[in-house]
Amino acid sequence: MSEVNFVTPFARRFGLRVPVVQAPMAGGATTPAMVAAVSNAGGLGFLAGAALSPEKIASEVAAIRALTDRPFGVNLFVLEPAAPDDATVRTALEAIDPLRRDLGLPPGGPLARYAPDFRAQLDMLIELRVPLASFTFGLLPADDVARLHANGLYVIGTATHVAEAVAWRDVGADAIAAQGAEAGAHRGTFIGAFEEALVGTMALVPQVVDATGLPVLAAGGIMDGRGIVAALALGAQAAVMGTAFLTCHESAIPQAWKTRVRSMSDTSTSVTRAITGRHARGIRNPLMQRLSEAPQKIAPYPVQNALTQELRQTASRAENGDYLSLWSGQGAPLGRARREGLGAAELMSQLEREWREATARIATPNAD
Numbered sequence: 001m002s003e004v005n006f007v008t009p010f011a012r013r014f015g016l017r018v019p020v021v022q023a024p025m026a027g028g029a030t031t032p033a034m035v036a037a038v039s040n041a042g043g044l045g046f047l048a049g050a051a052l053s054p055e056k057i058a059s060e061v062a063a064i065r066a067l068t069d070r071p072f073g074v075n076l077f078v079l080e081p082a083a084p085d086d087a088t089v090r091t092a093l094e095a096i097d098p099l100r101r102d103l104g105l106p107p108g109g110p111l112a113r114y115a116p117d118f119r120a121q122l123d124m125l126i127e128l129r130v131p132l133a134s135f136t137f138g139l140l141p142a143d144d145v146a147r148l149h150a151n152g153l154y155v156i157g158t159a160t161h162v163a164e165a166v167a168w169r170d171v172g173a174d175a176i177a178a179q180g181a182e183a184g185a186h187r188g189t190f191i192g193a194f195e196e197a198l199v200g201t202m203a204l205v206p207q208v209v210d211a212t213g214l215p216v217l218a219a220g221g222i223m224d225g226r227g228i229v230a231a232l233a234l235g236a237q238a239a240v241m242g243t244a245f246l247t248c249h250e251s252a253i254p255q256a257w258k259t260r261v262r263s264m265s266d267t268s269t270s271v272t273r274a275i276t277g278r279h280a281r282g283i284r285n286p287l288m289q290r291l292s293e294a295p296q297k298i299a300p301y302p303v304q305n306a307l308t309q310e311l312r313q314t315a316s317r318a319e320n321g322d323y324l325s326l327w328s329g330q331g332a333p334l335g336r337a338r339r340e341g342l343g344a345a346e347l348m349s350q351l352e353r354e355w356r357e358a359t360a361r362i363a364t365p366n367a368d
Contacts, residue, residue, distance in 0.1 A: 010237035017042030023242030024048035024075035034250035036067035041348035050077040054124035071131040078138030082114040092299035115302035145172040158188035180220025184329035209235035223334035225354020243329040256321035277304030283326035
């Protein structure tokens with residue numbers, strides 16, 4: 001069987017041998033070692049910068065650049081400063097404090113800061129001149145996009161339905177990350193109701209391709225070479241893969257989280273706002289279930305996220321999966337056959353082989 005090559009314009013622009021973008025996963029998964037390993041292996045690594053201070057972003061980018069001279073990206077959440085009133089914080093803590101007690105923590109209280117300063121983060125990306133920047137949770141003003149472009153950054157906007165993709169196109173984004181309902185972790189919805197934005201990847205990607213005319217990166221449910229082929233067939237120019245990399249040895253998430261990802265089924269996840277105040281897909285556990293029992297007490301993101309952070313960090317140190325935010329996509333069981341602790345470079349090699357073999361099977365008719 002002859003080798004079939006299919007290079008998309010996005011892959012060609014960034015010198016990708018494999019049309020795979022490693023998703024920026026907050027919570028410790030996307031370490032500099034992972035980002036560099038993926039880029040060095042012919043894909044595109046992405047750092048999750050949303051939870052990091054500008055100074056930490058700078059040090060992480062320096063660490064990545066020490067490990068690779070290949071393109072990579074940084075993702076930020078588009079957020080306004082959070083200034084919750086005392087009643088919002090007190091109400092949220094009424095539901096959170098019983099879980100804190102379970103882990104031996106004292107009652108919680110108001111915090112000095114609920115999230116890093118987005119504007120300062122954005123300025124840092126421009127100062128660092130990272131090759132690519134992606135944005136989730138909101139829409140950048142056109143002048144910010146123009147400023148990024150003027151400093152050499154390629155801009156990717158996240159969309160969960162067509163109207164969001166068109167909005168990103170209209171402010172000047174270079175590409176769209178189309179986030180299907182299957183994807184793990186936070187939903188990027190910023191126009192309309194969350195419930196109306198759970199569009200599956202197979203339906204979403206071709207509609208975004210047709211509506212925008214921009215390069216589209218398909219995210220959600222893609223775990224192997226078959227998924228990469230499917231994404232490209234739908235018109236995407238690369239596949240964004242997050243859950244597939246969660247259990248790699250470069251991923252710094254707790255082993256308890258990795259173990260649950262490897263043992264889950266296709267129905268193990270739910271979408272909840274109970275943990276962080278913003279809808280996100282993760283594996284059901286006592287943390288999700290107990291906080292979901294009082295939906296009226298959940299503070300908006302990033303307040304709820306910050307108020308549950310110490311609880312989750314304590315659980316992480318104790319390898320207690322019952323109190324972790326176990327973000328994962330629906331496709332996780334497709335990766336179960338892969339060796340535990342696989343390195344990101346080895347995973348990329350497997351994905352490249354699977355993608356080429358799957359493409360060749362489709363391109364070469366079976367002889368009868």
